Amino acid sequence: MxxxxxxxxxxxxxxxxxxxxxxxxxxxxxPLLSPLLVEEQLLWVSNVTAEVNTFRIPLITFTPKGSLLAFCEARKFSYNDMEAKFFAVKRSVDKGSTWSPMSFILDDGPQVDGLNLGVVVVDEKAQSVILVYTVCFHQYKCITSSVMMVESLDDGLSWSRPRNLSEQLGVKSFAPGPGLGIQKRLPPHQDRLVVCGHGTLKGDGVFCILSDDSGKTWRNGAALKSIPYNQPKQALDFNPDECQPVELSDGSILVNVRNQNQYHCHCRMVVRSLDGGETLPVEELFFDKNLIDPAVAAGMLEKEGRVYFTNPAHPEKRVNFTLRWSLTNGKSWEKDMLQLWPGPSGYSCMTTLNSSTEDRKFIFILYERGKRDSVETVVFAKVHLYGGL
Known part of the structure; x- marks a missing residue:
């Protein structure tokens, strides 16, 4: 006995x-999570160069070779969305300890309604990094907008000539992200590239585009349209907007969505695709009241069965930039959280690297923050997931 x-x-x-x-x-x-901020750097500071007034819309990803690429819009003359822009990029080969000088991928000259970021998606199969963006999204003095793509096959050192995807997708206004696209690791539709975004404020909603041949061809996939669709919106209308998809361990895709008109709550919308981004059934839609939000583009990441989320955690103001985590695929969130910045903060994007035991300890975040306004700087943060134990 x-x-x-x-x-x-x-x-x-x-x-x-x-x-x-x-x-x-x-x-x-x-293993117990106790995230701790271990490193941060100002990657971009607004209003310090003659070329750029404001840096906004941060994107960050690892390349297939393990380099970090950080992107943002470099708005030339003001902080406005409708502004002439560069696409700026910095590269790190030592996991964010040091960064290359800023370089520009694209330049729209003086065009007021030109470049708009955008989604970065890594294709491990083709060993490529793809940037999907729009031109003339707001249709200011333009007949139509265009969805565009550039690609790097050499670890972000050089980029292809832009390709106009509207020939395949049609001319409906579609703004990818902003954030990360995904390459599905699991069935259904393993290896598929999925990029989700939103429409215009009038014809808004969550829309996804799909590629099953490493970005050579694209087609339209899932749609979750605003109500009333293609009509002017009012406060409290159902108006899903900027979004971030992640693939869960069962192969489904969870899309975390900006609740533009704060329908039902000052919180995030969440919807799930069970068929690889083909559809977003309304039966899979819910409102996550634990994720309070002032209507902003947020970051979301799945890593080894946990889901991480970043946003300015406030129901009305873009302040209190916070990291949260879930052990239940986003169905519930741990009570503990990590405040990365108490003051003004905005858009964010997250990435991770799973190539070794040491790398599995970290997530990497790029986000907007400032002392008086959230668009003053773009900050890189490295978080040790078990550093507070």
Whole structure:
């Protein structure tokens, strides 16, 4: 009896270490998370060069070779969305410790309604980095807008000539992201590229475009349209807007959405696709009242069965930039959270690298922040997921 009693005491330990037991629940035995900010840098500061007035719309990703690429809009003359722009990029080969000088990928000259970021998506199969963006999205003195794409096959050192995807997708105004696209790791539609975004404020909603051949061709996928669609909106109308998809461990795609007109709550909309981005069923839509939000583009990331979320966590103001995490695929959120900045803050994007045990400890965040206004700087933050233990 003594041996049996000792074995019963050891069984939970064996389950954790070795996966013994038919009822082993992975969620129950997650290593404890205690995220800690371990490094931050100002990558871009507005109003310090003659070429650029404001840096906005941060994107960040790892390349297939393990370099970090950080992108943003460099708005030439003001902070306005409708402004002449460059697309700026910096590159790090040491996981964010040092960065290359800023370079420009694209320049729209003096065009007022030109470039708009945008989504970056990594194709591991083709070893490429793809940037999807729009030109003339607001249709100011333009007949139509265009969805465009550039691609790097050399770790972000050079970029292809722009391709106009509207020949394949049509001319409906579509603004990708802003944030990350995904390459599906699991069925259904393994290896598919999925880029989600939104429409114009009048014809708004969440829309996804799909590629099953590493970005050579694209087609329209899922749509979750605003109500009333293609009509002027009022406060409290159903108006899903900027969004960030992640793939969950069951192969479904979770899309976290800006609740533009604060329908139902001052919080995030969430919708799930069960078919690889083909559809976004209304039955899979819910409002996450735990994720309070002032209507902003937020960051979301899935890493080893956990989901991470960043935004200015306030119901009305863009302040209190916060990292939260979920052990239940976003169905619930841990009570603990990490405040990265108490003051003005805005858009954000997250990435991670899973190539080694050491890399698995970190997530990397790029976000807007300032002392008086959220568009003063773009900040890089490195977070150790277990650093506070």
């Amino acid at each position: 003594g041996i049996l009693a000792n074995l019963s005491l050891l069984l939970p330990f064996l389950q954790v270490c070795c996966g013994v037991g038919s009822h082993f629940n992975k969620k129950q035995y997650f």
